[in-house]
Amino acid sequence: MKRKMASCISLGLSLALVSAGLTGCRFGFASDPDDPNEQVTEEPIDTSVDSFQYDGSLQGTKITLLNSKAEIQVALEKMGAEYEKKSGVHIDVMPVTDDSPYTRVVSLYNSGNPPTMSILDTTDVIALAEEKAADLSQEPWIAEAEGYLTKVNGKVYSLPLCIEGRGIIYNKAVIEETLGEPFDPQSITTLKEFQDFLGKLVDAGMERPLSLAKEDWSLGAHHLQYIYETYDGTSEGAREAIEQIKAGTLDMASYNRVNEFLDAFDVLKQNNVSLKDPLGADYDEMAIDLADGKTAFWFNGNWAWPNLAEAGAENEDEYGFLPYFLNNDPDDFVNQQIQGSPSKQVMLDGQMATDKEQAAAREFLNWMVYSEIGQQMLVKTCNLIPPFKNNPYEPADPLSRDIYEKVHEGKAFNASAIVPNDHWSVLGAAMQKYLAGRSDRQELIESIQKYWDEQE
């Protein structure tokens, strides 16, 4: 009898544990992220014309490129192979897999084996530049990237690889279908108008028209950094705002951009599709919701395109960005323009690389900017928005195209705030608390102030 009971208990326990493990299979992902049957359409590259002057003495040189932009790993390898065909220089593209790019590059330096070139975030370049990087101030491409260069004490140490922008992504077809009338993104010019527009969608049957990511990098970096970047819409302005906050001369509670930002964030919060459980929102599902028409808006940047494409969006669909409306003044630039600035930078090692390796790396960077093939591959193969004036190619996906057009029409402001590396994580947590309704404005503002007070 006892033995039977023991058997029953064991069976029950293991069934509970095993079934808990297996239930995952019953609720599959709506879209399989790694579908092997998926056909990736790639635009053909015309390699017939190439007027770039290669340095024959560099043939046989081997250099390395550390890539922290996972989605362009394959594209970079193709680019490297194409460059090798022409120049004879071999480029090994190493992906950053499990670490942060900074941690990876620092550990490579400490093990005495740094990559010749590294693709890093702007903050990382600033942290490493003077200690490790080669001075690129005299490179020819400097003239093409005017306005998008990052300077450390007056010197340029990195090539801006791409422009990235963010704002409120809309799905035009879904909006028009819901409202039964044509939608003109330009018709919304203030926060009040945006709020009314959301109301119209709700009245037309879309219960909550907007997706809001709960991730700390989204809340702490992409949302909150508007308070610095909209100071005057330039990177210098953002730096000035931060310095004033640090020095205590700009009071958080009375700084108008903070209150405007929170007004705007509240509007997004109230229309959030996951209003009931905002911290349970699932990032993959947001792309599916927007593509399928459950929502009409998603706050994000052009890097969200692969997710949208996976969720079924096509290059021909009409997606685009609305500005992050901060107030009700239609003449304020924040209500007219979206944020777009260089994000990833290529840094060149100046400490361990030999002169020949450095020369090969410099040639590769120039090849990317000046050769007909490099220009095409940067846009078509890597699907990046190039910050170089001389690059005539336009990106293919609707989000990048929208940013590209806005940059060229002057409807984008180029401001990126350089904040300490843990800003997104520390203040992302504070923003999550606010998003979940577990803290109020005052507490959030106090935590921002406290964060800056603690910085040296």
Added chain:
Amino acid sequence: MKSQSNGKDFCMFALPGLFCFVAVMMVPFFYGVYLTLTDWNGVSRVKNFVGLSNFGAVVKDIQFWSSLLLTFKYVIFVVVIVNAMAFGIAYLLTRGIKGQNFFRAGFFTPNLIGGIVLGYIWQFVFSRVFVSIGSSTGWSLFEASWLSDPSKAFAALVMVSVWQLSGYMILIYVAGFMGLSEDVMEAASIDGASGWVKMRHIIMPLMMSSVTICLFLTLSRAFMVYDVNLSLTAGAPYGTTEMAAMHVYEKAFTSRQFGAGQAEALVLFLITACISGIQVYLTKKKEVEA
């Protein structure tokens, strides 16, 4: 003659192991201790000696102490539940029930899955599966993701860790139970000991060596938890489930305060070493020979 061959044996068998141990454990450890006394940021070529100021930063880091407090809470839950469950299940699985080998293998399986993978699987279960069960049945317990509420997220962490660690401990306890001498058990039964009395006065003292190992393993693993913490909650919601090891990593690599991070790692090591040491000393004292 004898001592000479001993020296040769030592060189042949112990030296390679000792060399590896020194190279990958001792040298990094003492180098790490040295780094806590410098202002090195991981990049610069010069390391300035700054005395104990990094430890001063540790004392002032409120977040570290609250994550340490949370870790203590987590350790208590995990150690108690894992050992109680593993002991109970191992007891059931050594009584000759049908298919007990199958159950032993089944319980051990979660231990074969890496912590990161395990965390992601359970993240999916908590935030998607449970929520869909909640929305189709209307159970308020599963209405919102467990990972979006601080106390439920903590419970989720404990649950997953228990699920992962129990299997291993079951294995050790099963080995312990199998090693119990039949003669002693039989003698106890003849003397009239049964049920609880037998468990308390005969089985428990004989099982103490297994208890020592299991307590030590669960204690040290729970104190140093990082992988499950990272992949299941990553400290969310709003940093309320950030354990000490994760805080140390964040301090060093996200906030880029290598000195302070390294000093916090040392503090965490000392605390874990002390507590595990005391535990081993206390439980060892209770071990008996059959």
